Amino acid sequence: MKLSRIRAVTALAITAGMCIATAQAGTGSGKITRIYAHEKNGGAGVIMFNVQNHVNPPASCPGHEWAFDANTDLGKAMYSLLLAAASQGKPVTVMGTGDCAAWSDRERPAWIMVDY
Template sequence: MKSFLLKTLRIFVASSSILISSNAYSSSSTAGLIYNVTVWDGKVLFFTTGTRTAAPSCQGVAGRWAIDATTAKGQAMFSALLTASAMGKPVVIMGTGSCADWGDTESVQWLQIP
């Protein structure tokens, strides 16, 4: 019985930490076109015309997103971003809830070209 309770407790704690660390405080945007793309020191900053949900408290520049193009993930997202922009296609953005890539701009967790 004690083993069952310990196992159940471990599962509960693991499940709770996954839920707590989810994108609960991240923002997202509806499909929108990309504009005002800036590349600075390996970071990509851009805006979209999509409607955005509430941004995290670190967000200082309304509507702006950041990608770290020095990583493989960031390079793939930047490539998709440029492709969408060149084709005039909208993108959907999901943020990370933090401004890790640029101090006053939410980092992008993923983007989609619908």
């Protein structure tokens, strides 16, 4: 009995945490208006970009741009996706993570989707 109650409370806490994280994450959409690469900490690459609409950026990173680490496989894929979308004039949709781990005042994207 106690184990099932602990599991229920744990599941509720995880679900509530996920809802709070999602509520604090920003979203973006529209055409890409700016993409640039920046050096951070003596060699780590950060890609920053802007889209036409950035709604609900977290208070901890209030800038209206996005930033991510270019040195990871995901970062390289996101960068390629952004360049392809920008070169074709395609709008994108961005979902944020709610944190600014890559750059202090820019939200880090969780995913980017090209809209056709």
